[in-house]
Amino acid sequence: MKSLGSIRRDFAPWNDPNAKPYIQFDKVTKKFGDFTAVNNLSLTIFEREFFALLGASGCGKSTLLRMLAGFEEPTAGRILLDGQDLRGIPPYRRPVNMMFQSYALFPHMTVENNIAFGLKQDGMPKPEIAARVGEMLKLVKLEQFAKRKPHQLSGGQRQRVALARSVAKRPKVLLLDEPLGALDKKLREETQFELMDLQQSLGLTFVVVTHDQEEAMTMADRIAIIDKGEVMQVATPAEVYEAPGSRFVAGFVGNVNMFEGKIAHGEAGAASIDAGNGITIRTENTGDAATGAAVAFAIRPEKIKISSTRPAGAVNAIEGEVYDIAYLGDMTVYHVRLDDGQVVRASTMNAARITEDPLSWNDRAWVSFRPDAGVVLTR
Amino acid sequence: MNATWSRFNITSIVLGFAFLYLPIVLLVVFSFNESKLVTVWGGFSTKWYVSLFHNQGLMDATWVTARVAVISATVATVLGTLAALTLTRYTRFKGRTLFSGMVFAPLVMPEVITGLSLLLLFVAVGLDRGFLTVTLAHITLTMCFVAVVVQSRLITFDRSLEEAAMDLGAPPVKTFFQITLPVIMPAIVSGWMLAFTLSLDDLVIASFTSGPGATTLPMKIYSQVRLGVTPEINAACTILIAVVAVGVIIASLANKRREVQRQRDEQAAQRG
Numbered sequence: 001m002k003s004l005g006s007i008r009r010d011f012a013p014w015n016d017p018n019a020k021p022y023i024q025f026d027k028v029t030k031k032f033g034d035f036t037a038v039n040n041l042s043l044t045i046f047e048r049e050f051f052a053l054l055g056a057s058g059c060g061k062s063t064l065l066r067m068l069a070g071f072e073e074p075t076a077g078r079i080l081l082d083g084q085d086l087r088g089i090p091p092y093r094r095p096v097n098m099m100f101q102s103y104a105l106f107p108h109m110t111v112e113n114n115i116a117f118g119l120k121q122d123g124m125p126k127p128e129i130a131a132r133v134g135e136m137l138k139l140v141k142l143e144q145f146a147k148r149k150p151h152q153l154s155g156g157q158r159q160r161v162a163l164a165r166s167v168a169k170r171p172k173v174l175l176l177d178e179p180l181g182a183l184d185k186k187l188r189e190e191t192q193f194e195l196m197d198l199q200q201s202l203g204l205t206f207v208v209v210t211h212d213q214e215e216a217m218t219m220a221d222r223i224a225i226i227d228k229g230e231v232m233q234v235a236t237p238a239e240v241y242e243a244p245g246s247r248f249v250a251g252f253v254g255n256v257n258m259f260e261g262k263i264a265h266g267e268a269g270a271a272s273i274d275a276g277n278g279i280t281i282r283t284e285n286t287g288d289a290a291t292g293a294a295v296a297f298a299i300r301p302e303k304i305k306i307s308s309t310r311p312a313g314a315v316n317a318i319e320g321e322v323y324d325i326a327y328l329g330d331m332t333v334y335h336v337r338l339d340d341g342q343v344v345r346a347s348t349m350n351a352a353r354i355t356e357d358p359l360s361w362n363d364r365a366w367v368s369f370r371p372d373a374g375v376v377l378t379r
Numbered sequence: 380m381n382a383t384w385s386r387f388n389i390t391s392i393v394l395g396f397a398f399l400y401l402p403i404v405l406l407v408v409f410s411f412n413e414s415k416l417v418t419v420w421g422g423f424s425t426k427w428y429v430s431l432f433h434n435q436g437l438m439d440a441t442w443v444t445a446r447v448a449v450i451s452a453t454v455a456t457v458l459g460t461l462a463a464l465t466l467t468r469y470t471r472f473k474g475r476t477l478f479s480g481m482v483f484a485p486l487v488m489p490e491v492i493t494g495l496s497l498l499l500l501f502v503a504v505g506l507d508r509g510f511l512t513v514t515l516a517h518i519t520l521t522m523c524f525v526a527v528v529v530q531s532r533l534i535t536f537d538r539s540l541e542e543a544a545m546d547l548g549a550p551p552v553k554t555f556f557q558i559t560l561p562v563i564m565p566a567i568v569s570g571w572m573l574a575f576t577l578s579l580d581d582l583v584i585a586s587f588t589s590g591p592g593a594t595t596l597p598m599k600i601y602s603q604v605r606l607g608v609t610p611e612i613n614a615a616c617t618i619l620i621a622v623v624a625v626g627v628i629i630a631s632l633a634n635k636r637r638e639v640q641r642q643r644d645e646q647a648a649q650r651g
Contacts, residue, residue, distance in 0.1 A: 069542075069546055070545075070546075071542055090545070090550075091542070091545040091546050092545045092546070092547075092548045092549055092550050093548075096546075097546055097547065098542075098543070098546045100539045100542070100543055101539075102537060102539050104537065104539040104540050104542065104543035106540060106543075106544070106558055106562075107540075107562060108561045108562060117544065117547050117549075117557075118547030118548050121547055121548030121549050121553070122548055149644075151641060151644055151645055152644040152645070152647065165543075165547070166546075166547075169547065169548070
C-alpha cells in the first residue's frame with residue numbers, strides 16, 4: 001500500500017464520515033476592538049486526538065485556545081465540546097484544563113499543593129486527593145520534589161509540575177499553550193516524546209498551540225496551519241509536508257523550492273509546466289489545475305538529486321552552478337544557481353561516510369527529480 | 380571595584396554623614412544627660428528614661444498614637460489595596476484617569492491643605508474632633524501611599540496565575556483569596572508598615588483634626604518643646620528612633636535573607 005510520508009496511521013477518525021466530532025469551532029470570529037484575531041474559522045477535533053494549532057506569533061492560535069478554555073468569548077460563532085455549546089460557561093466550570101506557556105505555578109504553594117489545587121476545588125475527599133497527587137508525581141517522575149516550592153525547581157521540573165497539575169483533574173481536553181517553549185532544545189525533544197506517551201496512556205484529547213513546526217510534526221495526529229486568524233490547511237503532518245494545499249503552507253512547513261509557471265498541456269495524471277526561461281517540468285501530480293492555469297510547482301529539497309552529469313533517463317533535469325554548500329552531518333545542503341538565476345535547494349542524506357567525486361563550490365551540476373516528486377499548487 | 384580613599388572622598392563622606400546624623404546623635408547623647416540643661420553636659424544618667432515612664436501625659440499620647448496608627452494603617456491598607464486592584468485591573472472604564480489622579484493627588488497635596496480641608500469637613504458635618512477624626516484623617520493621608528505600593532506589585536503580577544486557578548475550578552472570589560492575595564501579600568504588608576509610620580510621625584494633619592483627649596505623641600512633643608526642650612523629650616525621641624530603626628533593620632534583614640535563600644534555592648535547582 002502506498003501512502004504519503006513514511007508512516008501508516010491506524011487512528012484516523014477524520015477520514016471516517018460517521019465519527020462524531022468532539023470539539024467544534026463553528027464559524028468562530030473573535031475581535032479585539034478593530035483587530036480581528038480569529039476570522040470566521042471552523043475546525044473539527046476528534047476524541048483522543050493530538051491536535052496542533054501551528055502558526056506564527058499573532059496569527060490567532062492562542063486566542064483559539066483561550067476561547068476553548070473560557071478566558072475569551074467568541075464575538076460570533078459557536079464552540080461545541082462533546083455536543084455542548086460552551087458559550088457563557090465560565091472557565092471554572094469547563095471540563096478542560098490548560099497548561100500555560102509561563103507554567104503559571106502558584107509560587108506560594110509546594111509542588112504537591114499546586115497539583116492538588118484543582119482537586120480541592122472539586123471537593124474531592126482528602127485521601128483521594130493524596131492518592132491522585134502521588135500518582136501524578138509518579139507520572140512526571142517528581143516524587144522526591146513534592147515538598148518543594150516552584151522556585152526551587154529547574155525549568156524542566158517546573159514544566160512537569162505544570163503538566164501534572166493540568167492533567168490531575170482528568171479533563172476531557174488538555175490545552176497546551178507552547179508547552180515546551182521555555183525548554184532548551186535537547187530537553188524539548190525528550191519532552192515531546194514524553195507528552196505523546198502521556199497522551200496515549202491517559203487517552204485524553206490534546207490541543208497544543210505552537211509556532212515550532214518540528215514540534216507540531218513530531219507530536220500531532222493532525223495539524224491546523226493558521227494564518228491571520230484563518231485556517232490554511234488541516235491535515236496529518238505527512239499530508240501537510242508532502243501535499244501542501246497552498247504556497248503559504250508549502251513555504252511555512254519545511255523548506256521548499258517553488259517554480260512559478262503555467263500548465264502547458266495537461267492530460268489525466270500528467271502535465272508539463274512551462275516555468276519560463278526554457279525550463280519545462282513534467283509532473284504527475286496536477287491537482288485540479290486546468291491547461292493554461294498559473295501554478296507553482298513545489299518540490300522539497302530532499303527530493304531533488306544533485307549530480308555532476310545529467311542523469312541518464314531523467315525526466316526532469318536542469319543545469320546550474322553550485323553556489324553554496326552546507327554540511328550538516330546527517331545531510332548536506334546544496335544551493336544551485338540555475339542559468340536563469342533562480343536558486344534551487346537540494347539536500348542529500350549522508351548515508352555513507354565517504355563520497356566519491358564530491359561536488360565543490362562553482363562546479364557545474366545537474367538537479368533532477370522524478371515526475372511524482374513535487375506538487376502543483378494553484379493557491 | 381577598586382575604591383581609592385582620596386582626601387576628597389573621605390571629606391565628602393564625613394560631611395555627608397555629619398549632615399544627616401549629627402542632629403540625631405546629639406539628641407541621643409543628650410537624652411543620657413544628668414543635667415537638666417539640654418545644652419550642658421552634666422554626666423551620664425538614665426534618669427530621664429525613668430521619669431518618662433512616670434509622665435502620664437506622654438504615656439497617654441503614646442497610647443493614642445499607637446491606636447490611631449494601627450487602626451488607620453489597617454483601614455488604609457484595605458482601601459488602598461482595593462483602589463490599586465481597580466486601577467490595574469479595569470484599565471478601560473470611564474473616568475479612570477480622573478480616578479487615578481484623585482487617588483494619588485494627596486501624595487503631593489501640601490499637608491496643611493489636607494489638614495485644613497478635613498477640619499472644615501468635620502466641622503461642617505458636626506463631627507466632634509477627637510480620636511475618630513484623627514484616625515479618619517490619617518486613613519485619607521496614608522491610603523494613597525498603600526495604593527502606590529500595591530499597584531507597583533500588581534503591575535508585575537502574572538495574570539496567568541489567576542487564569543490557571545480559574546481553569547482548575549476556582550471561582551473568581553476564591554481565586555482572589557487563595558492566589559492573588561497571598562502572592563501580593565508582601566507588598567500589602569509593606570504598604571501597611573508605610574501607612575503605620577506615616578501616621579505615627581504625622582504632626583500637621585493631627586494638629587488640625589485632633590481634639591481634646593486625643594493628643595498624639597508628635598503633638599505632645601511639639602507642644603512641650605514650645606515650653607522649652609526637656610531631656611525627657613530627648614529620651615522619648617530616642618526610644619522612637621530605636622523602635623523605628625529596629626523595625627527597619629529587622630524588615631531589611633528578613634528581606635535580604637529571603638533573597639539570599641531564594642537565590643541559593645534557584646542555583647541548587649539549576650544544578651539539578
